Amino acid sequence: xxxxxxxxxxxxxxxxxxxxxxxxxxxxxxxxxxxxxxxxxxxxxxxxxxxxxxxxxxxxxxxxxxxxxxxxxxxxxxxxxxxxxxxxxxxxxxxxxxxxxxxxxxxxxxxxxxxxxxxxxxxxxxxxxxxxxxxxxxxxxxxxxxxxxxxxxxxxxxxxxxxxxxxxxxxxxxxxxxxxxxxxxxxxxxxxxxxxxxxxxxxxxxxxxxxxxxxxxxxxxxxxxxxxxxxxxxxxxxxxxxxxxxxxxxxxxxxxxxxxxxxxxxxxxxxxx
Numbered sequence: 001x002x003x004x005x006x007x008x009x010x011x012x013x014x015x016x017x018x019x020x021x022x023x024x025x026x027x028x029x030x031x032x033x034x035x036x037x038x039x040x041x042x043x044x045x046x047x048x049x050x051x052x053x054x055x056x057x058x059x060x061x062x063x064x065x066x067x068x069x070x071x072x073x074x075x076x077x078x079x080x081x082x083x084x085x086x087x088x089x090x091x092x093x094x095x096x097x098x099x100x101x102x103x104x105x106x107x108x109x110x111x112x113x114x115x116x117x118x119x120x121x122x123x124x125x126x127x128x129x130x131x132x133x134x135x136x137x138x139x140x141x142x143x144x145x146x147x148x149x150x151x152x153x154x155x156x157x158x159x160x161x162x163x164x165x166x167x168x169x170x171x172x173x174x175x176x177x178x179x180x181x182x183x184x185x186x187x188x189x190x191x192x193x194x195x196x197x198x199x200x201x202x203x204x205x206x207x208x209x210x211x212x213x214x215x216x217x218x219x220x221x222x223x224x225x226x227x228x229x230x231x232x233x234x235x236x237x238x239x240x241x242x243x244x245x246x247x248x249x250x251x252x253x254x255x256x257x258x259x260x261x262x263x264x265x266x267x268x269x270x271x272x273x
Contacts, residue, residue, distance in 0.1 A: 050097030089237030101229035114268025193224030
């Protein structure tokens, strides 16, 4: 009898294998990630421009950043925001944007392929109040090899068929205000989605003076397929010298740059279908 029962158990295991439940396999909702979000913020998040907020340490002590940012009121992985807050930046820019897609047309693979096409950043316009005109923010964008300090141009890759666990890429952006700037981007699968980490790999200068030291611009952009579409949550930290802070409205300057980066990502994602 015991042998018969053991054979029966084995048969059941073959016919109905035990599958471990992965909570990440369930698609989350926007309200599930951001419960009790103010109505106006939610409306802006679903608009074409998205919701943007700027904080400065001069108006708020560093400890208040954690309380004020919307990420702290969400179920997002704390690693996303903590990676930026740990550098104790002078300025923070936070953004929430949703690409509407209730039909599930867009996937993380579409996100990854969009982020791989760095040249798509080139020539995107922004409104320059100083010049009272729309001008290219990044006049030239070049993907480069990370071989020492050389700037060997390389082509963007063909669309991938799978997402690597982690990938690092380097680029040179000729910025309308800061001249040649150099960045390191890392893409990796994270939590329920994909994280895009961007930092300056060399000091950014303004009027030939050091403005943002290497690694003192740091952006975390997180993408997650949700019930309503593709959620894009961003947090950017920036540190500048007192002189540069007095000459440049850093919060506004990098809100514009984040907006252009998000526009590039959204265009790349939505053009895949």
